[in-house]
Amino acid sequence: MKANYGYLDGSGEFFITIDTDLCIECKERSCVAACPVGLFEIIVDDYDDEVAAIKEEHRKKTQVRLRSLQAGHRSSGSALCCSVCTRSRGSFLVVRQ
Amino acid sequence: MTETTQEFWRWKESNWHDESIDPKAAETVSAGVDVGSVSSQAVVMADGKLYAYASMRTGSDSPDSARNAMNWALENTGLNLEDIHYTVGTGYGRVNVPFADRTITEIACHARGGNMMYGPSVRTILDMGGQDCKAIHCDEKGKVTNFLMNDKCAAGTGRGMEVFADLLAVSVEDVGELSLDVDEEPPPVSSTCVVFAKSEASSLLREGWSKKRVLAAYCSAMAHRVVSLLERIGVEKDFAITGGIAKNAGVVTRLEKELKLESLKSNYDTQIAGALGAALFARALVEKQRKKVAR
Numbered sequence: 001m002k003a004n005y006g007y008l009d010g011s012g013e014f015f016i017t018i019d020t021d022l023c024i025e026c027k028e029r030s031c032v033a034a035c036p037v038g039l040f041e042i043i044v045d046d047y048d049d050e051v052a053a054i055k056e057e058h059r060k061k062t063q064v065r066l067r068s069l070q071a072g073h074r075s076s077g078s079a080l081c082c083s084v085c086t087r088s089r090g091s092f093l094v095v096r097q
Numbered sequence: 098m099t100e101t102t103q104e105f106w107r108w109k110e111s112n113w114h115d116e117s118i119d120p121k122a123a124e125t126v127s128a129g130v131d132v133g134s135v136s137s138q139a140v141v142m143a144d145g146k147l148y149a150y151a152s153m154r155t156g157s158d159s160p161d162s163a164r165n166a167m168n169w170a171l172e173n174t175g176l177n178l179e180d181i182h183y184t185v186g187t188g189y190g191r192v193n194v195p196f197a198d199r200t201i202t203e204i205a206c207h208a209r210g211g212n213m214m215y216g217p218s219v220r221t222i223l224d225m226g227g228q229d230c231k232a233i234h235c236d237e238k239g240k241v242t243n244f245l246m247n248d249k250c251a252a253g254t255g256r257g258m259e260v261f262a263d264l265l266a267v268s269v270e271d272v273g274e275l276s277l278d279v280d281e282e283p284p285p286v287s288s289t290c291v292v293f294a295k296s297e298a299s300s301l302l303r304e305g306w307s308k309k310r311v312l313a314a315y316c317s318a319m320a321h322r323v324v325s326l327l328e329r330i331g332v333e334k335d336f337a338i339t340g341g342i343a344k345n346a347g348v349v350t351r352l353e354k355e356l357k358l359e360s361l362k363s364n365y366d367t368q369i370a371g372a373l374g375a376a377l378f379a380r381a382l383v384e385k386q387r388k389k390v391a392r
Contacts, residue, residue, distance in 0.1 A: 001241055002234075007249035008326060010289035015245065015329065046205035046378075047240065060249050 001045075005054035006062035014062040020051035022087040031081035040081065106259035106269050107154075108341065111366070112169045114141075114149035120176055123148075125383055128170075128181045129206065129375025130163050130197065132190030135227025135255055136341065138372035139166035141174075141181065145380055149174055152368050155227075159190035167196070183383035185375040189228075201378050203371045204231055204244045210374030211337055212239025215361040220333040223323060223352075224370065225342030227255040232326045234333065239374070243330045250290065253322035255341045257291040258348075261315050264295055265308045276312035276347030283310050285318035294318060316347035324355045337361040339370035 006015035016039075023029075023042075031052055032040045043053045054062075120126055123143035131138045133155060141149040151169035155162045163186065171177060178196055186194030187206040194200070203224070211222040217237040224231040229248035235241050251257045262269035286301070287293040298311045306314075319342075338360050342348050344367060353359050365373070 002243040002330070004243070004245035004329065008247045009250040009252075010293075013325070013329070046201045 001051075003051075003053065005059050007060060011063065016054060016062055018052055018054070020045065020049070020053075022085065023051040024049050026085075026087050028084075028086050030084035030086065034080040034084040036080065103266070105262040105266055108269055110151075110153040112149070112151035112172060114170070114174050115147065118143050118146060118148050120148050120174065120180070125183075125380055126176070126181050127376045127379035127383060128167070128184040129372040129377070129379055130167060130184060130186050130194045131188040131203065131206065131369075131371035131375060132159050132163050132166075132186065132194060133188045133203075133227050133371070134190075134229070135259075136368060137162040137166040137188070137190075138369045139163070139170040140369055140372040140376045141170055141176070142373075142376045142380060145377070147365070147373065149176075150366070150369050150372065152366060155190070159193035160195045162190065163194040163196070183379040183386075185379040185382070187371050187375040198379070199382060201375060204233055204246065205241055206371045206374030206378065207231065207339055208233050208235040208241045208244075208374065209239040209377050210370035210372070211235070211339055212237075213373060213377060214339070214363045214365040214367075214370060215335065215337040218335045219337045219361060221327070221330070221336045222370075223327060223336070223338045225253070225255065225323065225338065225340040225348075227341065230254055230323055230326060232323075232330045234330050239377075245326060245329050247326055252289060252291050252294070253319055253326070257294070257319065258315075258342065258345065260291055260295060261298065261312070264298060265302075265311060267308060267312065270344070272312055273316065273345035273347035273349070275309050276316040277350060278309050279307075279313045282317065283314045285321055286311075286314045287318065289322075312347065316345070317351050319348050320351035320355055323352065327356070332356055332358060334358065335361050337363070339367050341368050343367035 001020045003018045003020050004015045040052050041055045045051050120143040127142045129140045137155045138152045149170045151166050184197050186197030186200045187203045191200040207224045222233040230253045231246045234243035286297045301311050336358050
């Protein structure tokens with residue numbers, strides 16, 4: 001499942017997309033520890049799968065959080081969470097603005 | 098001097114039950130309660146068939162709203178809460194449904210409910226709720242494959258429409274049809290903020306625009322707003338709309354025009370989609386429990 005977290009308001013559209021299908025078989029959950037701003041948590045979704053999600057307190061602040069994610073992309077080619085994802089490098093999370 | 102105040106935003110609350118079904122003969126009686134920010138619905142199913150529902154305005158207390166909706170759905174059915182085998186709570190106030198056995202997000206429930214209401218061919222569901230808007234992509238079983246929710250801003254929501262109904266002193270249930278009764282489609286008002294749109298509409302009225310023309314401009318803005326959300330997840334046929342705004346022909350017609358796609362129609366009340374999905378989840382969960390016990 002593609003889970004889009006974020007919002008659309010007068011200042012623009014700020015969404016972070018997580019491909020949670022990649023989380024189902026994942027044992028490491030490295031993305032949670034790797035994120036320098038503590039964006040992620042592991043939740044049990046509606047279909048009883050353990051998947052990564054953006055924490056509730058960050059969901060309406062994605063405009064600010066996107067800046068740090070984009071800074072990570074610029075400096076190392078991908079955000080830290082994506083670079084440590086063992087299931088699929090880079091495609092675990094997509095930032096759109 | 099007497100002053101009369103009319104609540105133009107108030108929509109019709111309703112309850113219904115199918116007299117041809119005997120729920121006491123059913124193996125499984127499941128229920129779903131959707132406590133939204135503006136409206137609450139309760140749905141009761143007998144062996145997977147829609148038996149009863151109620152749709153009413155959410156009050157200031159979520160547990161009371163859940164109880165009131167369920168009591169109204171059960172009114173004159175001969176059933177009471179103890180006869181229901183499993184209840185799923187959903188919606189904004191789902192954690193405050195005191196008699197729920199489990200909670201499930203409204204995103205998953207709308208997909209499941211939409212699948213029953215519109216059939217397994219539905220792939221894209223737009224839920225235009227009271228204070229949020231959800232674009233959902235699902236598979237043939239009604240399982241969510243992609244979703245996006247916008248709940249930071251009232252633009253593109255039912256509450257925005259209620260604000261306009263009050264401003265123009267037009268019943269919210271008549272807004273859609275009136276907005277279509279214009280000779281020429283006016284340019285949309287601001288689609289980014291209800292407060293801006295409201296002040297823009299006041300200026301247009303002062304300039305001499307008719308109420309119908311202002312309503313057309315607002316319905317057009319709302320349609321434009323949700324199209325940009327839908328485009329984020331990609332619109333795939335078949336496409337359906339749930340929630341209260343699905344009853345507003347002015348928004349639906351303009352949305353279909355912008356998407357160049359006709360939405361599916363259903364005989365079900367579009368506002369019960371979330372509660373219906375919750376009741377379907379409840380049935381599946383109680384049957385899973387029974388299988389576990391039988392093993």
